[in-house]
Each structure stands twice: as structure tokens, then as C-alpha cells.
Amino acid sequence: MGELEARAKRDKVGAALSRQSGPAPNLVSSLQRYAGNRAVQELLANRKPAVPDAPSPTSTVDLRSRMRSGMLVQRIATWGGDFDTRTYKAVQDGAGTDVGVDIQLEFKPGKMVESSHIGMVQMVNSKDLGVPLPLNATVKGRSIGKGADTGAHIDQLQDFRNPIYYTQKGKKGDSLSSTKSIGDIAGGGRPGWRHKDAKTGKTSTRSARLNDTPQLPGRGANASQVFESTAVALEGKQRGTYYGSVEWGWRTDAAGTFSIIPLAKKQDDAPSDSFREATGLWNASKTSAGGDVVKLGTAEGRFVTADHVKLFGGPTTNASRRELDKNTRVQTTDAKGGRSKVTVIDGAGASEVGWVLTANLAAAKVP
Amino acid sequence: MTESASRERGRELAQLGYNGLFLTMDDPLERLGADRADLRRLVEDADAPLEQRFLAAEVLFRVDRRFPPKSLAPELARIYVGALRDGVVAAANAWSMPGELDGPAGQHLVKLGAAAESELEGALADSTSVTYAGSREASIGNSYKYRVKDIAAQLLRAIRGEALEVDTSPTRRDRAIRELRKESG
Numbered sequence: 001m002g003e004l005e006a007r008a009k010r011d012k013v014g015a016a017l018s019r020q021s022g023p024a025p026n027l028v029s030s031l032q033r034y035a036g037n038r039a040v041q042e043l044l045a046n047r048k049p050a051v052p053d054a055p056s057p058t059s060t061v062d063l064r065s066r067m068r069s070g071m072l073v074q075r076i077a078t079w080g081g082d083f084d085t086r087t088y089k090a091v092q093d094g095a096g097t098d099v100g101v102d103i104q105l106e107f108k109p110g111k112m113v114e115s116s117h118i119g120m121v122q123m124v125n126s127k128d129l130g131v132p133l134p135l136n137a138t139v140k141g142r143s144i145g146k147g148a149d150t151g152a153h154i155d156q157l158q159d160f161r162n163p164i165y166y167t168q169k170g171k172k173g174d175s176l177s178s179t180k181s182i183g184d185i186a187g188g189g190r191p192g193w194r195h196k197d198a199k200t201g202k203t204s205t206r207s208a209r210l211n212d213t214p215q216l217p218g219r220g221a222n223a224s225q226v227f228e229s230t231a232v233a234l235e236g237k238q239r240g241t242y243y244g245s246v247e248w249g250w251r252t253d254a255a256g257t258f259s260i261i262p263l264a265k266k267q268d269d270a271p272s273d274s275f276r277e278a279t280g281l282w283n284a285s286k287t288s289a290g291g292d293v294v295k296l297g298t299a300e301g302r303f304v305t306a307d308h309v310k311l312f313g314g315p316t317t318n319a320s321r322r323e324l325d326k327n328t329r330v331q332t333t334d335a336k337g338g339r340s341k342v343t344v345i346d347g348a349g350a351s352e353v354g355w356v357l358t359a360n361l362a363a364a365k366v367p
Numbered sequence: 368m369t370e371s372a373s374r375e376r377g378r379e380l381a382q383l384g385y386n387g388l389f390l391t392m393d394d395p396l397e398r399l400g401a402d403r404a405d406l407r408r409l410v411e412d413a414d415a416p417l418e419q420r421f422l423a424a425e426v427l428f429r430v431d432r433r434f435p436p437k438s439l440a441p442e443l444a445r446i447y448v449g450a451l452r453d454g455v456v457a458a459a460n461a462w463s464m465p466g467e468l469d470g471p472a473g474q475h476l477v478k479l480g481a482a483a484e485s486e487l488e489g490a491l492a493d494s495t496s497v498t499y500a501g502s503r504e505a506s507i508g509n510s511y512k513y514r515v516k517d518i519a520a521q522l523l524r525a526i527r528g529e530a531l532e533v534d535t536s537p538t539r540r541d542r543a544i545r546e547l548r549k550e551s552g
Contacts (some may be wrong), residue, residue: 093498124502132392135460135501136469140392151392155502159469165503187506213509214502218457225502288469317533 020234074263079345080231080243081194085263086209090250098258100215100225101250105263107208107231109194112351113243115233117177118192119164120210121296122229123271123278124249125152130222130265132152142278142285149274153281154296155212155227158288163279163296164234174294177234186211195236214249223280226261230271232297237353240297243342245271249327255341269331269345270299297333302342302361304328311354315339322349322358327365373408377419380409380426385456388422389429389471395427398418403431411442416464421450421472430473440482447476448486452493452515458500462518465511468525473518477525484526488551490519491544512537523551 047171076083086104093099109118126133132151134140137159143151147348154163166189167179183186192208214225230245245266251257266272276298283295310320315336324330325347334341339355380388380399388395399406409415409423424443427434435443449455451462457474463470468477476483493515499508511517511533517540524531524547534540 094496122502126385126501131387133386133390134392135390135504137459140390143392145392157464157503157507159467186510187503211506212502213418213506215498215505215509216458216500217498227502 006261018064028044035061052115075264076246076265078244078265078267079269080107080113080241080245082108082267083231083244083246083263084108085248088248088260088263090258090260091213091215091216098250099217099219100213101248101260102213103211103248104211105210105229105246105248107192107203107243109192109205109231109243113194113233113238114196114347114351115191115236115238115241116195117233117235118194118208118231118243119176119234120189120191120208120229120231121163121165122155122210122212122227123275124154124155124217124225125149126214126225127151128216128223129220133216136288138285138288142281144274144277144281147274149277152274152278154278158280159291161291163282164191165212166191170294172291175234176181176294176296179294184209184211186213191234192231193236215274219252221252221254221256225249226251228266228272228275230267230275238351239344240299240341241331241353242267242299244268245275267301269329270301276300290357299331299333300363301345302330302332302340302363303365304330304356305360305362305366309356309360311342311344311349311352311356312339313354315341315355321352321354324349330356330361332361372402373405373412374415376402377412377423380422381416381419383422385425388426388530389461394420396426399426403427403434403531404551407434409451410439410446417446417449417453418448418455421455425475428471428478435479440479443518444479444483444486447479447483448490448519451476451518452485452490452495454495454497457498459497459508459513459518460499460501460504462497463521464499464504464508465513465517466520466531468521469530473522473525477524480526484523484551487519487523487526488548491516491523491548491551493519511535512516516544520547523547 006251074085084106086106088103090098091100091102103348119127134143136152136158143153156163161174162179164176166181168182170179176198181190184190189210190204194205196203203259208231226249228245228247233239233241245261247266248263249261253283279296279298285293304324307326309324311322311324313321328347329345330342331345337360340358340361341355344350344352406423406427410420461470462470463473468474476497495515497513499505
């Protein structure tokens with residue numbers, strides 16, 4: 001989508017997109033089938049389309065007015081910081097039926113974070129009539145094929161290379177951090193950071209953002225779009241470290257009654273097993289044009305199995321940075337020659353990065 | 368191969384709809400595409416509902432490399448542009464994202480070539496809004512505020528081998544569409 005790059009330049013960051021207020025009659029498929037397009041147009045005259053107001057990041061919205069408008073405002077604390085919504089509300093089709101949500105999700109890095117480039121990435125599973133709906137053949141090929149999360153996949157356009165949500169189409173040779181954002185607009189967002197300047201010693205912080213308006217026009221009963229969104233360090237000493245994940249989205253029940261899924265913590269540090277599976281499928285996939293995708297690292301939460309476990313400076317060095325206590329929580333981001341690269345999540349060495357013997361790690365706490 | 372069999376196939380296609388046929392994790396095409404003659408009969412049946420004829424053609428495009436024969440192109444153009452204008456597919460993704468030719472129905476329509484031009488030209492005045500489904504696809508696609516005439520113009524340009532640039536402004540797109548209509552005479 002070359003136009004997106006041009007659009008990102010044209011649009012000022014944070015500029016709100018104006019939306020038309022005409023009808024969106026193609027959403028009322030049954031009426032169209034039986035009464036035709038024109039009848040729907042007449043019926044829907046003066047109704048708003050299923051496109052919410054675009055993000056307006058520069059505006060300050062009073063909490064009470066947001067509550068009055070039905071907008072959900074929630075903040076979720078994780079190991080890495082706070083996930084917060086600047087907007088979270090239902091969107092309607094031309095007939096006034098709720099068909100999705102509009103969200104501006106923000107990750108505010110906390111004191112444990114040391115990264116000059118934090119990206120946001122998410123997994124989505126869309127369903128209608130209880131059946132997963134991957135929407136195109138490319139996405140279908142990179143969706144989980146069985147189990148409770150059948151249909152879940154990394155949320156990115158079929159011809160885009162980079163799994164980081166807000167990025168442009170990308171080009172061969174891109175890295176996770178090199179593909180630019182389309183802008184802090186609908187379908188976009190921005191990278192964040194919390195980084196200490198080596199010269200001045202000053203810490204600079206900015207939140208990472210993701211703006212999404214998922215919807216399924218013409219949706220029926222037992223429909224849903226459920227997301228697991230996460231923030232991940234793309235640069236800096238914690239590169240590859242995840243800062244927790246949140247779940248959000250919408251669903252309808254068997255009667256077709258719509259509800260917004262409240263923003264909730266999914267994982268405190270590394271994302272879920274399903275997210276890791278979806279990441280593996282993404283990494284093994286190609287774009288719809290046959291291009292290589294930019295691979296996304298995976299991470300797992302682990303516990304140290306004994307006291308005095310050495311945190312090495314590298315995969316081969318024997319110099320120990322510190323010793324970790326039994327049941328210290330770590331996040332593994334790499335593995336080489338019997339050692340795992342870890343980011344320490346809690347305890348005395350929290351936020352430090354090093355290597356430990358993989359044999360000294362377990363999936364659960366030890367007695 | 369009978370008329371009743373093709374009508375039954377048509378009802379089956381309509382029951383599944385575009386989503387059930389092409390957008391789920393299952394693949395019903397192998398079974399549905401087995402009797403191509405029934406599907407072909409359905410496509411050519413002027414009395415069958417537009418949606419069924421469109422869905423039958425979409426199945427044939429996927430299972431039969433030789434489809435469509437040249438002789439069928441003008442009728443298929445009428446079916447496809449009719450499906451676009453009537454919103455037979457609830458989400459516009461099937462016709463392609465703005466500035467792209469990545470939707471199967473849009474690709475199939477373009478494949479019809481010059482035979483589809485006059486039908487698409489007829490849709491250049493259709494201001495009916497369209498909506499994209501999905502997550503990021505919906506966020507980006509719907510930010511363009513696309514209408515039937517924008518998709519028609521885009522597909523027309525693709526048939527003519529022109530660049531698929533898209534403007535974010537509907538007003539500027541309207542201006543370009545007026546030029547396109549003048550060119551088309």
C-alpha cells in the first residue's frame with residue numbers, strides 16, 4: 001500500500017481523520033438481498049456509517065465525559081508498565097447495530113524498562129456464527145489450525161512484511177524497528193521508549209500506541225474479535241523482552257447481544273502460549289506477494305530452580321554478573337549452547353539481562 | 368446435471384454465503400467444485416438470484432483454471448458489477464483494499480478485461496458506501512471512506528493497466544472519477 005507511506009507524510013502525526021456521515025447500506029445484507037440496494041440507501045439515509053471518529057490524540061478528554069459517552073477507560077499494570085485505553089467504545093453500522101470497537105491502546109513503560117524502541121504487536125481471532133474468519137488466504141495460512149484458539153493469528157495486512165502493528169508495508173531487508181509507522185492515526189500508532197542517555201544520564205520516556213477499529217460488518221450471533229496485545233522491546237539492552245499483554249475486543253452471544261470485552265491482563269510478562277504459536281506461524285509465512293516477513297522473537301516465562309544460579313554476561317563467558325535466587329521469575333528471549341538469554345522480571349536483579357544455564361530454569365515454581 | 372440440481376447447488380451456496388465459502392478455516396470448495404457443470408449452469412441461469420450466480424462464478428474461478436470462457440465474460444461482468452453494487456459481499460475486502468488489487472472478487476473482475484469496462488463505467492456514479500472488515504484492514508480501509516464508485520474506478524484503472532494510486536480525500540477522488548468518466552465518453 002504505497003499510498004499509506006505518502007499518507008503518513010501528508011497527515012500530521014495525531015491529526016484526526018474526518019469521517020463521512022453517509023449511509024453504509026452494504027452492511028444490511030439481508031435487506032439488500034430482498035429489497036435491493038436502493039431500498040437500503042433510502043432506509044439508511046442520515047445514519048452514520050460503521051466508521052467511528054478517528055483518533056484524536058491531541059485532544060484532552062475529561063474522564064467524566066468519557067464515562068458518560070459509554071467509553072471504557074481502563075488501566076492495566078504489568079511487569080513492564082501500564083496498558084491504558086485513550087478510547088475504547090463500540091462502533092455501529094449504518095443501521096445502528098454494534099459491529100466492532102474503536103480503541104486507542106497505549107503502553108506506558110515503567111521503571112523496569114530499558115529500551116530505545118518499544119513496538120506493539122497483537123494477535124486477533126475473528127469469528128462469526130461461532131466460526132473463525134481469517135478473511136483471506138494469506139492470513140488463513142498463518143492462523144492457528146487447531147485447539148481453543150483456532151483461527152488466531154498475528155494481526156497484520158496480508159501484503160505487509162512487519163508484524164509490528166502500526167508499520168508501513170515495509171521492504172526487503174527491514175528489521176522490526178526499521179519499518180516506519182504510518183502515523184498515529186486510524187490503523188496506526190507509534191513506537192515508545194524508556195531510555196537512559198549514556199552521556200547525560202537522563203531518562204527519556206514515551207508511550208507506545210496502537211489505534212484499531214476492528215469490525216465485522218454484517219456480523220451475526222456468536223461473533224467476536226478477541227485480541228491479545230503486547231509491547232515488546234525492539235532495541236536496547238532488553239531487546240526481545242515482552243512487557244506483558246492485555247486482552248480486549250468484543251463479542252455477541254447466541255442471541256446476538258453485543259458486549260465489549262473489558263480490557264484485562266492476559267500475561268504479566270511474556271505473552272500467552274497461543275501468541276507464541278501464532279508468532280511461529282507468522283515467522284514461517286510469506287506475504288501475499290511472496291515476500292519474506294520480518295521475524296518476531298518469542299519469549300517464555302520461567303522460574304529459576306535453585307539458589308545462587310549465575311547470571312552470565314554472555315552465552316559463552318563464565319564471568320557472573322550476579323546470582324539469582326530460587327524461583328526468581330525470568331523471561332527467556334534466546335538460547336545458545338545450553339544457556340538461555342533471560343531478562344530478570346523480579347527479585348534483586350529485576351530488569352537485568354544475562355544468560356543462565358537452561359537446566360536451571362523451569363516452567364513452574366519449585367518447592 | 369439438471370436444472371433442479373443447479374438450483375439446489377445455488378441454495379447451498381447462498382446458505383454458506385461468501386464468508387462460509389471462502390473465509391473460514393474449512394475448505395468446502397473441493398466438494399462444491401466437484402460438479403462444475405452445475406455451477407456453470409447456475410452462472411448462466413438468468414433467472415437465478417444474483418448472489419447465487421456470483422458465488423458459483425467465484426467457486427469456478429478457484430477450481431477451474433479454464434474458467435471463464437471468453438463468451439461468458441460480458442455476462443460475468445454484469446454479475447460481478449451487480450454484486451459489487453448490491454453489496455452481495457458484506458465486506459469490501461473481497462473487491463480489494465484501497466490502492467491495491469488484493470481481493471479475489473476484484474481480481475476476477477479485472478481478469479475479465481475489456482468486457483468489464485462498460486459495466487464498471489456504469490458504476491462510476493454509485494455513491495453507496497462500502498465497509499471493510501477485519502482489524503487493521505478495517506481500520507485502514509474504512510479511513511478512506513470508500514464508495515462503490517471508488518472501487519469501480521480502481522478496478523477500471525487496473526484493467527487499463529494504469530497505476531492504482533488512491534487519494535485519501537473523497538472530494539479529490541470524485542474529481543478524478545469525473546475525469547475518468549469523460550475519458551470513457
